[in-house]
Amino acid sequence: MVEAVETMDGWYSLHDLRTIDWSSWKLASEAERKEAIDSLDQLIAKWETVEEAGNGSQVLHKVVGQKADLIFMFLRPTMEELSDMETELNKSKMGEFLLPAHSYVSVVELSKYRPAKDGVDPETLPETQKRLKPILPKWEHICFYPMDRRRSGEENWYTLEKDVRAKMLYEHSKTGRKYAGKVSQVITGSIGLDDWEWGVTLFAHEPLQFKKIVYEMRFDEVSSRYGEFGEFFVGNLLPREDIPKYLEV
Amino acid sequence: MVEAVETMDGWYSLHDLRTIDWSSWKLASEAERKEAIDSLDQLIAKWETVEEAGNGSQVLHKVVGQKADLIFMFLRPTMEELSDMETELNKSKMGEFLLPAHSYVSVVELSKYRPAKDGVDPETLPETQKRLKPILPKWEHICFYPMDRRRSGEENWYTLEKDVRAKMLYEHSKTGRKYAGKVSQVITGSIGLDDWEWGVTLFAHEPLQFKKIVYEMRFDEVSSRYGEFGEFFVGNLLPREDIPKYLEV
Amino acid sequence: MVEAVETMDGWYSLHDLRTIDWSSWKLASEAERKEAIDSLDQLIAKWETVEEAGNGSQVLHKVVGQKADLIFMFLRPTMEELSDMETELNKSKMGEFLLPAHSYVSVVELSKYRPAKDGVDPETLPETQKRLKPILPKWEHICFYPMDRRRSGEENWYTLEKDVRAKMLYEHSKTGRKYAGKVSQVITGSIGLDDWEWGVTLFAHEPLQFKKIVYEMRFDEVSSRYGEFGEFFVGNLLPREDIPKYLEV
Amino acid sequence: MVEAVETMDGWYSLHDLRTIDWSSWKLASEAERKEAIDSLDQLIAKWETVEEAGNGSQVLHKVVGQKADLIFMFLRPTMEELSDMETELNKSKMGEFLLPAHSYVSVVELSKYRPAKDGVDPETLPETQKRLKPILPKWEHICFYPMDRRRSGEENWYTLEKDVRAKMLYEHSKTGRKYAGKVSQVITGSIGLDDWEWGVTLFAHEPLQFKKIVYEMRFDEVSSRYGEFGEFFVGNLLPREDIPKYLEV
Amino acid sequence: MVEAVETMDGWYSLHDLRTIDWSSWKLASEAERKEAIDSLDQLIAKWETVEEAGNGSQVLHKVVGQKADLIFMFLRPTMEELSDMETELNKSKMGEFLLPAHSYVSVVELSKYRPAKDGVDPETLPETQKRLKPILPKWEHICFYPMDRRRSGEENWYTLEKDVRAKMLYEHSKTGRKYAGKVSQVITGSIGLDDWEWGVTLFAHEPLQFKKIVYEMRFDEVSSRYGEFGEFFVGNLLPREDIPKYLEV
16 A cells, blocks of 8 residues: 555754864964863763763764865754754854854654564564664764655655565665674654655764665665665764864864 | 636745854844844734734744754735835844845635535635634744645646546645644745745644654655655744843853 | 747846845945935936836836845846946945845747738737837836746657647637736746746736736646746835835834 | 767867956955956957967957856967966956856867768868867857757667767758858867866857847757757957946946 | 676775965965965875875866866875865965865775686786776876766666676776777765765876767767766866966965
């Protein structure tokens, strides 16, 4: 039957990308730069407390290339908290040197394509809850891109029977599973929240794995015939303690 | 027959999105910032008087992500009033700290796909008038996006018989009705007024409902085969009394 | 036969849209603002003399929404005059506060799809000349949008026989005629002059009529299957004597 | 056979479009403006010497509308010379008041669709050499636009047999020949050099001829089914001696 | 079988394009400009040491036209090193005069479409290693563009059998081989790393060869039916010792 699949939804997500205004940064006094770095450090410290309490998660990477310099990924139980984090960053001393570069609003999502086992609602399972409210891995590399399912003529995901979609997604997941340990993935849904239908965030120890998994997956029918992809952003982990060095001029 | 459906049209609508120039805001003196906040507060107070008199409506939310910081939705009986509101905001002290981010011009619209009951013109009914000149709900969350009906090859909304379109829209409305109480919707027409054919504004108590309704509706034939969607903006309500705190630096 | 229709061409046209730099405007001294308003007033006075002499026409509206603040539509016998008007505006004191927002270059156009009556070349008729060199109506509202005729696969305007095109355009004109007195239309051709093939400029006393006519026309085959539309701009008339009030800060 | 046609290639071409920063221009002192105008005059004088020696050509027009204010078209034997001209302009005093608006890199191109006559390589003929290294006409109006040949489904120029393409191009050239004396055309190839496959530069005494020729040609199969067109720029000749007046404020 | 081909991957690649802020450059003092040129010279000197040690490669060209002024192509064993180079440039004195213009992230890639000879893994061969970690030729001209393989309806690269793709690519390579000595090519893969699937970087002694090879290749089925191309950038070599002259004002 052609029907929407039910989804399970977890924390809200904000990808917040910023470009450093290096000219202003270099013009600022040593004291101002210190104040700015401290302000960012304090925000991160506060956010880490939230993560430790299991009330959210976040990660920060340096973007490679000119699309941005920094990518923050924030997860929180409510949209209000995400908005507050964004505003806090804007108001901080560091915020004066950060230009908006891109953002993406979504919510962690799992779909219920497969029937419940033994009548147990999968949403009640601890492992599901852990996936819906994930502590983001602090792996060396991040890759983020948004995607749609195609709706054009003969290639229309939204006019396919649910079990046909389920089968294609199952095949797709088998490709993904080959990368266990090499690539960690968080899927966020953004229909009704941002310009694409889903966001895909990948983490890896080696950036080559991003190319390998996305390339291999592109041959899965669900991608080759039904996938439309947006901009890709890749970054290298920026641990809190490395920020002063990164910003040193 | 392939013919346009008649529409009933109510108040004109302007979605006005602004980005706060946080750098200038922080550079401004305490006195200037107070003057700016007061100027916005006075405009809203004036607008509220209009709403109380039943001569228009408006609502203000904080946009999540970098597409904008604020989204005003204005409804007024004439296009001149909308233009005046926009100009007033531009000229206000607060306007000096607001950068244009996006806007959308349209008019509240209902279509007459269904035959008049007992020969009564539906436009004369009080409930219709209330929907054409709606007082916007002050719900916690807003979602705005523009849309077109597809006109390409075999999938051309504008070459379909009127009753075929009516049937698809009726099925679609049934999906919508499942969200009664959870999602409140205002449809505005913008053919001849702005770049897309319609604007959809949703209000919800929980932003997840935006994803749920738009996702479920995407499987309705009217969307899966005939819907084209633009940018999505989501926001959290910014009540008048919370503005000073939001802008505090 | 697949062949171009002959056109009759009148005055050259420039739609010139500007955004007011409200921040600079407010920072300017009272004397500077007066000088600027005077400079615009003098340009308009000069242009009005040209219009009175039947050597061109123009009209000025305030654009609703953020696409621009002002839309000038200029008609003149030569492209050089249009260029001079644009340059004059750029060099004027007012020009210092006007940011370029959009422009469109075209020429008033009528097509000769219908055979000449009694062997009379329609271009020689006074009513044709009046339509080719029109004095623009000073109606309350303007709507401007560019359009193309589709050239894709089965829907290719440029591979249709001339009489098939003529028939579709004739049907289309009947829809237009229903709006006589409510909507006044100027068609300008821009193939070889700007990015779209035609510009459509509509004038109305009530902006709702823009939506009604464009919506109804979209169901005509010439639009539903062969029309591609660009950005829409709508505005409210700004009479010369209202400019000081509009710009008062 | 589906194969590339051989091309004959002449001078490299750079279309260099600039917007005048009128605000800075007016703020500059009389002496600075004189220095700037002199710097441009000296560059043009130098370039004219090159043209007189038959080592290149160039022309300068004022662009109508807001896409740019000036369009330079430069032709030179090497890409290095084009780069030098662009850099010289950037470094000149005038360059301080010119904002980049658009550019296009290509090379004058003729194709060898027709067989050599009597075994003579057409490239060796003086008339061919003159067309490959043309002295640009100093006609009143310029029109520039880039174009592609379509590659989509059934309409794919690059899968057509060479003689089918040749026939269509020959028909097309007959349309062009009707405009002899009214429109002068320079075709430049840009596959591998810029974003479109070809640049078309037209010169005319009357800008209406741009519309007439491009409109009529659009009904030729080579355009209606295989042409994709980019932005159009039109301009009025700016003779060297008129520059001071044009820039007078 | 429809399956991904295995790839061999070498050094990571960053194309980093910058526009010179000529206005700021001219406003800077002689001493500042000298400091800036020295800072760039020192960076290049450091990078050359890396290249001499076989740990990476880079090349610098002046871009023709307004898309950028400079194009750096960097190759390094890790993404971290690329990020460091970009940051170093941003922090350098020269960086204060360089505006971001474009960038592209990818990795040198060879595909294993052909079976291993005599059971030898081609990746182990010295000639393969040399191609995966190439010292970029310091040829006079560079051409860079990104590309995708088409995925639409009947023309979907990703639903073709592997041997069908292999055959088309083999035919394509034969066209390429005709340009041996005239054009040198580096293919970098960017699926999962940047917005297009591959980057193509060509080097030539004569820029006309870029047009010739890309034009001829466009008639190969792999391009005519399966190639989608992005922006093209061309440039002239800027040897380290010529930088001071290039920047002299």
